[in-house]
Amino acid sequence: MRISFIGAGRVAHHLVHALQNKHQIVQIYSRTQMHAQDLAQRAGAEAVSALHQLDVNIDLLIIAVSDSAISSVIADVHEYLPQVLAVHTxxxxxxxxxxAVHARAGVLYPLQTFSLEREIDWSNTPIFVEAVLQNDEQNLHALAAELSQRVYVYDSVQRLSLHLAAVFACNFSNYCYDMAKQVVDAKAVDFSLLYPLILETAKKATAADPKVMQTGPAMRKDENILQMHQQMLEQGQREDLAQVYGLMSSQIIKRHDGA
Incomplete structure (x- = not known):
């Protein structure tokens, strides 16, 4: 396939890297020319900074931009590439x-956290596809299957539930790691001492129902420990962490009340 990208951020970076040996990456568009040039050079593609420069002779346009920019981007894209299959990620x-503006539309959503510093195991990354036209959906499914063994056809409502769940499972859990590091940093304690615990917790959560795997003072309703922790945070003038600790502890207690 001849594929072009709009966007040169983390998602585009990883998708381009994964697809460039299987398909021809034609163009990379970014409002920041330097970003487009950097990614295009890696893929042997052309960098463009104006949408009217987009090549119409492509099979797929992947829009990998922020959610808030998708509507305006597709409106502009339709003006120049009205017949091309355009998908967002x-x-x-x-x-x-x-x-709303483009008939040949679809979705190619990889359920993963992307960082430029880390490689992605695409073979085990769930990818979700959707398209208006059946033939386009089949082509997207085939494209995704070249990357991953786990390809699913999900509609927008199902994807939204996954994205919300991913915020809890990934973004919020990572912030918990950040808070944990703040706690030990304040006492000059090595954060890496928590690595085995973090990894074992993730393994348990993926091996069984997370509710069943819950441990800790809130699960045990150990008021002495809960109060001691709250006091430590408050005395350390970390009211922000104390609030999160109190809220999460109370929710764990409610979740397991009578369990």
Whole structure:
């Protein structure tokens, strides 16, 4: 396939890297020319900074931009590439944002956290596809299957539930790691001492129902420990962490009340 990208951020970076040996990456568009040039050079593609420069002779246009920019981007894209299959990579944006102005619309959503510093295990990354036209959906499914063994056809409502769940499982849990590091940093304690615990917790959560795997003072309703922890945070003038600790502890107690 001849594929072009709009966007040169983390998602685009990883998708381009994964697809460039299997398909021809034609162009990379970014409002920041330097970003487009950097990614295009890696893929042997052309960097463009104006949408009217987009090559119409492509099979697929992948829109990998922020959710808030998708509507305006597809409106501009339709003016120049009205017949091209255009897909976004968002988990939380309804396909209707594309179909409102562009008939050949679809979604190619990889459920993963992307950082430029880390490689992705695409073979085990779930990828979700959707398209208006059946033939386009089949082509997207085939494309995704070249990357991953786990390809699913999900609609926008299902993807949104996954994206919300991912915020809890990934973004919020990572912030918990950040808070944990702040706690030990304040006492000059090595954060890496928590690595085995973090990894074992993730293994348990993926091996069984997370509710069943819950441990800790809130689970045990150990008021002495809960109060001691709260006092430590308050005395350390970390009211922000104390609030999170109190809220999460109370929710764990409610979740397991009578269990």
């Amino acid at each position: 968002s988990g939380s944006t309804d396909i209707a944002k594309l179909t």
